[in-house]
Amino acid sequence: LNIHTNYKLARTIGLPILITPVEPLDPFWRLTLPFLAPILRRLPYGLGEWIDHGSFASSFASRNKIHRDLGPAIVVVTPRRVKIMLGDGNAVEDILSRYREFIKPPSIYTALNVFGENVDSVNKDKWQRHRKITAPSFNERNSNIVWTEALHQATTLLNLWTYVPGSEISTTHKDSLTLALNVLLGAGFGRSSDFNSVSSPSPGHSLSFQQSLHTVLQKFVFVILSSSLPETLRNLLPDKNNQLSTAIQEFKQYLIEMVAEERLSLQKGGKEKHTLVSALLRAADLEDQESRGNNYLSNDEIYGNLFIYCFAGHDTTANTISYALTLLASHEEAMAWVKEEITAVLGPGGDGEMGDYEKVFPQLKRCLAVMVYPTPKPIPTPSPMHILFLIRDTTTNSTPKYETLRLFGPVQTLPRDTEDTPTTLQIQGTTHTIPPNTLFMINFSCAHTDTNYWGQTPNSPSSFEDAWTFRPSRWLIPTTSPSTPFNEDLLVPPRGTYFPWASGPRICPGRKFSQVEFVAVIARLFRKHHLKVAALPGKSDKMVRERTRRVLADSSVKLTLSMNDSTRVRFIWVED
Numbered sequence: 380l381n382i383h384t385n386y387k388l389a390r391t392i393g394l395p396i397l398i399t400p401v402e403p404l405d406p407f408w409r410l411t412l413p414f415l416a417p418i419l420r421r422l423p424y425g426l427g428e429w430i431d432h433g434s435f436a437s438s439f440a441s442r443n444k445i446h447r448d449l450g451p452a453i454v455v456v457t458p459r460r461v462k463i464m465l466g467d468g469n470a471v472e473d474i475l476s477r478y479r480e481f482i483k484p485p486s487i488y489t490a491l492n493v494f495g496e497n498v499d500s501v502n503k504d505k506w507q508r509h510r511k512i513t514a515p516s517f518n519e520r521n522s523n524i525v526w527t528e529a530l531h532q533a534t535t536l537l538n539l540w541t542y543v544p545g546s547e548i549s550t551t552h553k554d555s556l557t558l559a560l561n562v563l564l565g566a567g568f569g570r571s572s573d574f575n576s577v578s579s580p581s582p583g584h585s586l587s588f589q590q591s592l593h594t595v596l597q598k599f600v601f602v603i604l605s606s607s608l609p610e611t612l613r614n615l616l617p618d619k620n621n622q623l624s625t626a627i628q629e630f631k632q633y634l635i636e637m638v639a640e641e642r643l644s645l646q647k648g649g650k651e652k653h654t655l656v657s658a659l660l661r662a663a664d665l666e667d668q669e670s671r672g673n674n675y676l677s678n679d680e681i682y683g684n685l686f687i688y689c690f691a692g693h694d695t696t697a698n699t700i701s702y703a704l705t706l707l708a709s710h711e712e713a714m715a716w717v718k719e720e721i722t723a724v725l726g727p728g729g730d731g732e733m734g735d736y737e738k739v740f741p742q743l744k745r746c747l748a749v750m751v752y753p754t755p756k757p758i759p760t761p762s763p764m765h766i767l768f769l770i771r772d773t774t775t776n777s778t779p780k781y782e783t784l785r786l787f788g789p790v791q792t793l794p795r796d797t798e799d800t801p802t803t804l805q806i807q808g809t810t811h812t813i814p815p816n817t818l819f820m821i822n823f824s825c826a827h828t829d830t831n832y833w834g835q836t837p838n839s840p841s842s843f844e845d846a847w848t849f850r851p852s853r854w855l856i857p858t859t860s861p862s863t864p865f866n867e868d869l870l871v872p873p874r875g876t877y878f879p880w881a882s883g884p885r886i887c888p889g890r891k892f893s894q895v896e897f898v899a900v901i902a903r904l905f906r907k908h909h910l911k912v913a914a915l916p917g918k919s920d921k922m923v924r925e926r927t928r929r930v931l932a933d934s935s936v937k938l939t940l941s942m943n944d945s946t947r948v949r950f951i952w953v954e955d
């Protein structure tokens with residue numbers, strides 16, 4: 380019955396419609412689909428294909444097949460609601476800029492409030508208050524700490540990886556996660572950690588700060604998935620999460636102690652620090668004084684924001700680093716191009732001083748360009764189920780434009796909700812009326828691989844292959860400014876073609892943090908070394924390259940995009 384009502388509503392929008400028999404975002408399906416999906420996908424005639432039409436995890440797995448088949452915007456009707464899968468870059472930018480009309484769905488984002496409401500989880504006026512107080516923490520003085528900390532972590536990691544020359548390393552992804560966590564601990568909280576050292580619990584704690592944060596982040600997918608279940612059901616779930624509850628309590632206690640300590644130090648006029656925690660407290664307390672207590676962050680909100688910095692900044696940056704290393708190892712020409720810049724900046728043999736963030740970071744444009752690439756992928760064929768569930772195919776929208784994923788952006792999809800009143804949205808020149816309470820599933824990668832913009836192979840017309848080719852040099856354009864060794868500057872892509880850190884007022888505040896960390900790590904690792912994919916017994920180089928490509932393609936969205944089994948590719952770091 381609901382499906383029928385929702386279908387009638389969906390027809391008013393004027394976009395192609397798909398119907399799915401269940402709502403994949405319902406708690407039951409969220410928990411069971413990961414197990415059922417492989418079985419359902421094998422059903423004949425694409426009978427189980429609906430599972431990939433309404434979930435956030437589907438875009439990478441299906442390689443945007445649905446958009447290539449049906450167009451950049453598709454209405455999905457489920458028994459519970461009407462949703463729109465959106466891949467049109469300009470419409471995406473429009474939605475992200477109208478942040479008061481297209482809000483973050485509380486049903487999804489409330490799960491992020493384990494330690495308190497925060498800038499990521501709230502909307503409208505509340506968001507403005509959080510953003511005003513949290514944004515100043517991300518400044519150049521903090522970037523300076525990120526740079527130093529990331530260099531330190533990369534140095535220790537490289538020493539570990541090269542301790543026994545010729546060692547085959549299979550832990551690149553895991554190590555990238557540890558590195559990113561350690562950078563967050565250092566630049567966020569002023570707690571230096573090392574790959575080599577085991578952190579011990581502070582007095583009164585059963586876990587160390589690092590262990591508690593590590594466990595919370597590692598198991599947070601579980602928290603998110605189970606958050607919308609009724610408590611009785613949640614209690615029945617197998618509890619490896621006893622560990623999780625302990626880690627949550629421990630981490631919260633550390634936050635309470637740390638905030639109290641920082642406040643005391645600020646009151647005593649202690650030396651100004653530029654860690655995220657210190658900067659946030661200064662901004663929060665100043666705002667509190669200036670607004671006479673009307674416009675401040677409560678302690679819980681401060682804890683919530685400190686946690687969200689870690690949550691939002693960990694997987695995202697770590698996954699980007701581990702994908703980049705895998706790609707560079709399998710694209711020698713791109714690695715040589717990056718190393719050429721590092722040598723030009725640091726001098727012969729990469730011997731120059733790296734520590735001066737303000738001097739070195741702005742020159743390493745090629746290292747930064749590596750962060751922002753598209754890359755190749757296979758194109759799956761459409762299945763009969765599209766035809767079965769396609770109620771009204773607006774054929775004009777389904778011309779084979781083939782917008783596809785930009786493969787390895789950690790954030791592949793974002794949800795946004797309309798509220799109780801209808802609104803309008805322009806999609807490809809047509810204005811559509813959007814009914815109240817419509818959920819948008821924004822797909823970033825459609826725009827990121829739009830051949831009209833990204834398929835511009837030099838001297839040839841728009842090319843599909845080029846949009847999928849790992850070619851970091853596409854990001855650099857000649858400049859007359861002599862600030863970089865090769866007089867290059869980063870391209871600024873036009874509106875609607877590139878937004879991995881989102882866009883509009885709610886653009887990621889940690890963008891510079893992640894860029895500085897990334898560039899420091901890449902420059903430090905490749906300064907005097909290069910990276911090779913380890914040979915496989917009896918396999919040619921071509922076969923090894925093909926296998927690496929398959930491991931990269933075998934990625935899926937958990938909370939962010941990551942390789943399902945990165946350990947299948949082993950690397951060797953070789954001194955130049």
Ligand code: HEM
Binds near residue numbers: 483499688689
């Ligand atoms: C490659 C690295 C990163 C990527 C691709 C990335 C991407 C994003 C995206 C797409 C959003 C929008 C999320 C949404 O609207 O639901 C976001 C928001 C956010 N990110 Fe990042 N991020 C990265 C690194 C970081 C880092 C290092 C931090 C902090 C240390 C951070 C902190 C945040 C916060 C606090 C928000 C919420 C902002 C708001 O809603 O006003 N991110 N990020």
